[in-house]
Amino acid sequence: MFCILRVYAFFSSGLCGSQATEVRVSEVEFNPNFVSRMIPTLDWSALVQAADGLGLLQGLPAELVTDYEKNEDFLRKVHRVLLEVEVLEGCLQCPESGREFPISRGVPNMLLNEDEA
């Protein structure tokens, strides 16, 4: 299933949060090592913004804390937002062009049209 927040961290598009019509939280095994190694690769402000847009900020700080590797509480918050929250129906929006990509059944459709390619 698709978790928009972790995808956002990799993808170049923005999130149109108000249009996430169906969100789900499911349980994924917590792996602190995995999460702490993921963090440096993320666009942190984008992640926070996306989470906020979904109303799932839940104490995630606007700036990355220092020494987060040992901070289990923090890592668990990141884990939740990164791996457990899924947008089932909604859309992704490209911040540059405004182009919207629909999300259906948890799968975003990022195919470009003929003229866009």
Place this chain on the structure above:
Amino acid sequence: MVFLSIFSRYIPASCSHWEHRSAAYSTMSSQDSSVWQQCPLVVGVETSSQSASDGETDCEVITVTIGATVPTGFENTAAEEVQEKIGADATISKDRGRIYFQITTDKLSQVHHLRSVDNLFVVVEEYDNYQFRDSKEETLEDLQKLASKLPWTNALKVWKLNTSLKKKRGPHRRPQGPKGKGRRGRDFRDRGKANNDVVETDTMETVTSEIEKLQLEPQEPTAGQGGGVGEARTPDLENSPLGEQQEVEGQEPGPKVLKFRVTCSRAGDKHSFSSNEAARDFGGAVQDFFQWKADMTKFDIEVLLNIHNVEVVIGIALTEESLHRRNITHFGPTTLRSTLCYGMLRLSKPQASDVILDPMCGTGAIPLEGAIEWQQAFYLAGDNNDMAVSRTVNNICHIQKKRLDKGSTPGLPIDTVQWDLCHLPMRTSSVDIIITDMPFGKRMGSRKKNWDLYPPCLREMARVSRPGSGKAVILTQDKKCFQKAISRMGGLWRKHHTVWVNVGGLHAGVFLLKRTAGIFGQTPEDVREPLEEQPGKEKPAEEREKEVK
């Protein structure tokens, strides 16, 4: 027990554990006396006071040799897994898709956790240099005689133990799917198939019909027929093969006949016989020896006769054929078997927090196997095709539900996206490993399409790969096109290693590539001409824009 008596005659040194075994049958009924007429060699067996139990409570721990069939080309990977999970050193039959290793029976359940093996069997006997006689008649006669001389005991113990383990694990649901059944037939040919040898794998039809012709009248146990061997009989001699059957079938009342089939695979050009004939004659002798009943489909025991030039291995199967596709319930036209997916993933050596991408995932077989087995990494599965995406989602859901049912956390570190692989919506240098099965141009796409597809595809994969540390593991049968495309990208990709494999009867290559440290867009050969003289479809401006983000 016929085999017991023969065994003790030929290999007296290892007789001691027979005492334990014979005790298991002591509660046999006396009705099988008629069977003894077929078993001329009867030797006294010591009584033991142990009561009947099923095979697993046999406290004797023995060492046996296990054979495993693996996707051809991945023997080393499988041996690594055996070393890692079981701690045993495996012998490899290179490019024949087989490995062998020894275990003690207390570890038997562990072999079923191996994810790189297609099928498992326990070795009854192996001959490195079997002396085949000159004529077909003599050779087949030897094979028939062989049946009664083999050390079946330990192997049968293992088989029985395995059967009781299987019952505990619960029934394995066969995967359904429109193309699923078709693929099983193909994969069977892959087993032990070498590049140049002709391999004949004959099983069911011919063997069973032949055996049924040879089959004696079904044994009706009657009291009166025991006369001939009366004087040789002691209470324990009532332990016969039938007794074993009763034990195996569990709580069923009365003796029940064990059903079996023989599968023979033969490779080599100096044999005077066909696998068909070997299976028939060997099978017939096995049947006579054990008084089992031949049944092609509903067999309890599958005896394997593997002949490769002068190497002969006789084994008893521990798995059923349906286990290749463990993760996939929604098949597509080219779904890879999970053991091959596992082999490819293992080659890539996933590390914790690696981002692993399959840009043309089909039914999601590769990333799904990864998400189950290497959960420390994160998987992105994508395809442009609606049905493929839908099947991937269904397969993932199915696994998650299974996990939930078993009480594990259902969520897996995998996402599915619908995308165009030549325009991946991913940031540059964000991916650690790319693992994929590129279209072969046979069942999917075409050779011509590959010439157009491979170069831009490889470039896009190079873009998203992390320079210096990124890797790609790519399976393709169109080796020529692939190698040519790669040769033009020396600034971005370097060939590290190639594993030659057999996929559905086709000779394919698994190419392990390393991403160079070269920055995308700045390497010397940064031109985007396809292999034929055609203008590229992508616009440079679009490309630059993506990189900036």
